Every structure is written in C-alpha cells, then in structure tokens.
Amino acid sequence: MKREYPKQPIVAVGGVVIQGSRVLLVRRGREPHKGEWSIPGGMLELGESLVEGVRREIREETGVHVEPLEILGVFDRIQKKGPRVQYHYVIVDYACRRTGGRLNSGSDVLDARWVKREELPDYCVAQKAALVIARAFKFAEKSPKVPSAPKDAEQAL
Amino acid sequence: MKREYPKQPIVAVGGVVIQGSRVLLVRRGREPHKGEWSIPGGMLELGESLVEGVRREIREETGVHVEPLEILGVFDRIQKKGPRVQYHYVIVDYACRRTGGRLNSGSDVLDARWVKREELPDYCVAQKAALVIARAFKFAEKSPKVPSAPKDAEQAL
Numbered sequence: 001m002k003r004e005y006p007k008q009p010i011v012a013v014g015g016v017v018i019q020g021s022r023v024l025l026v027r028r029g030r031e032p033h034k035g036e037w038s039i040p041g042g043m044l045e046l047g048e049s050l051v052e053g054v055r056r057e058i059r060e061e062t063g064v065h066v067e068p069l070e071i072l073g074v075f076d077r078i079q080k081k082g083p084r085v086q087y088h089y090v091i092v093d094y095a096c097r098r099t100g101g102r103l104n105s106g107s108d109v110l111d112a113r114w115v116k117r118e119e120l121p122d123y124c125v126a127q128k129a130a131l132v133i134a135r136a137f138k139f140a141e142k143s144p145k146v147p148s149a150p151k152d153a154e155q156a157l
Numbered sequence: 158m159k160r161e162y163p164k165q166p167i168v169a170v171g172g173v174v175i176q177g178s179r180v181l182l183v184r185r186g187r188e189p190h191k192g193e194w195s196i197p198g199g200m201l202e203l204g205e206s207l208v209e210g211v212r213r214e215i216r217e218e219t220g221v222h223v224e225p226l227e228i229l230g231v232f233d234r235i236q237k238k239g240p241r242v243q244y245h246y247v248i249v250d251y252a253c254r255r256t257g258g259r260l261n262s263g264s265d266v267l268d269a270r271w272v273k274r275e276e277l278p279d280y281c282v283a284q285k286a287a288l289v290i291a292r293a294f295k296f297a298e299k300s301p302k303v304p305s306a307p308k309d310a311e312q313a314l
C-alpha cells in the first residue's frame with residue numbers, strides 16, 4: 001500500500017500506554033516525521049478492526065502487549081506538496097492498558113522507551129500527540145485499572 | 158476508488174443532525190445496505206478533512222448545510238464474503254448543527270427526511286446508527302445551540 005501520494009485517505013491507529021507516571025513512546029523510523037518521538041502505532045490493515053490494529057502495532061513496535069480501552073481522539077494529518085497530497089492519514093488514538101510483553105524496540109521504529117511525564121518536554125513530541133498523552137494521563141488517573149497493569153508479566157494476548 | 162473488495166480500509170464520515178425532536182435520515186442508494194434508512198454520510202475524499210467531508214456529504218445527500226460539532230463514535234464495518242474482505246469502512250460519526258440549506262434528497266440516496274424521534278422504530282435503522290442517534294439527542298439536549306439552529310435559512314457554508 002502506498003503511504004506517500006496515496007490514492008485515498010489512510011486509516012492509522014495509535015495507542016497511548018500509561019504505566020504509573022510513564023508513557024510508552026517510540027522514535028519513528030519512517031516518514032513523515034522520521035526520527036521524531038511519538039505515540040506508537042501505524043496503518044490499519046484490510047480486514048482488521050481498530051482495536052486489533054492497535055494491539056498489533058504496539059506489539060510490533062515495542063514488544064509490549066496492550067488492551068485498548070477508550071478512544072482519546074481522532075485526527076486528520078494531511079500534508080501537501082504543491083497541489084498534490086503527499087500524506088493523508090486519519091488517526092484514531094486509544095488509551096491502552098498494558099497486559100504483558102517486554103519493552104523491545106521493533107519494526108519501523110528506531111527506539112522505544114517508557115518516558116516519565118516530567119521528562120516529556122525533552123522528547124519534543126508533536127502538539128497533537130502531546131494533547132493525546134495529556135488526555136491519557138487524565139484518563140489513567142480516573143481509571144484505577146490502568147496504573148495497576150502487571151509490570152513484568154509475559155502474558156500473550 | 159473501489160468500495161467493494163477494497164485494497165485498504167476506507168474512511169467514511171457520517172453526521173447526525175438534530176433539529177428539535179427530529180433527526181435527518183437518508184434511505185441508502187448504494188450497497189452495503191441499499192434501501193435501508195441510515196445516517197447521511199459517505200466516503201472521505203483524498204485531501205479533505207473529516208469535518209469538510211461531513212459538510213460535503215450531508216449537503217450532497219440532503220441539501221442541508223451543517224456544522225460538525227463533536228465526534229459521537231468511531232466504528233469498524235468489516236464484511237467478509239468467504240475469505241475475502243468485501244467491505245471495510247472505518248466510520249467517524251459527528252453530531253452536527255444545521256446552519257442552512259433546504260431538504261432535498263440528492264446523490265447516492267433514494268430519500269431524505271426529518272424523522273421524529275418517536276417514529277424512529279418504523280425506520281429500522283441499524284443498531285450502531287440507532288446508538289449514535291441516541292447519543293446525538295443526548296448531546297443536543299446538553300447543547301442549547303443545537304435545537305436553536307435557523308429553521309429556514311438558506312445560508313451557504
């Protein structure tokens with residue numbers, strides 16, 4: 001599937017995984033915004049539901065197993081080059097609970113880390129991602145299940 | 158763009174327009190679910206934002222001009238035929254406020270009507286659409302702006 005100069009908008013999913021005072025971030029290995037720190041996620045595949053896509057992408061990129069809990073936001077990312085549409089994503093971001101797995105930067109990313117909330121400014125995440133991360137911390141504070149996810153479980157989904 | 162047996166998930170948008178005790182419905186002119194009553198909407202175009210897509214689709218299908226206010230839900234609609242994916246939509250539904258236009262069933266639909274809430278059961282809308290309509294009525298009750306939209310204005314967006 002063509003990511004650059006696509007024929008139609010592409011559906012992407014992202015997952016914000018909060019554990020205590022940390023959030024799971026990846027350093028993007030692909031354009032657009034290659035090299036920048038962001039929320040893990042990627043393109044939804046044909047026949048795959050949104051939550052299946054979130055589980056798969058986070059597992060592939062970070063080794064962490066998650067359960068998507070709630071939608072935090074839906075965003076357009078449209079980038080033009082002259083009159084042509086170079087990138088067009090519709091991104092659905094979920095708050096996720098870690099269910100298992102072990103951190104291990106995987107496909108399509110340069111690095112993956114659990115980042116402390118107070119260190120987030122050093123990672124220069126994009127404005128929309130920062131907004132979604134803030135929503136996820138708020139959601140986690142309200143949902144006792146999120147911070148109490150098993151810390152070192154190796155449970156498969 | 159191929160709607161049936163697509164190569165990737167297709168983004169669709171829908172808009173629930175509430176006016177007083179009525180909701181704007183269309184009778185679908187296309188598969189899937191041709192002939193059934195549903196929320197107006199359709200495929201997002203390349204380079205078009207979600208809210209632009211909602212405005213355009215509702216105008217084309219019903220003649221009514223709207224302003225999207227808030228996302229009511231995001232849904233997968235995946236339909237398989239044997240092992241192949243016949244339809245795969247990711248649908249983003251918005252609560253909308255009518256800003257103008259006049260009811261006039263348009264392209265891709267067989268009919269368009271303002272349907273009273275108590276008459277909804279006669280229209281047999283799908284379960285997910287009924288859920289979203291119920292959310293929109295709840296949203297409209299909380300938002301004084303929605304029921305007070307101009308009734309007969311011909312204002313263009």
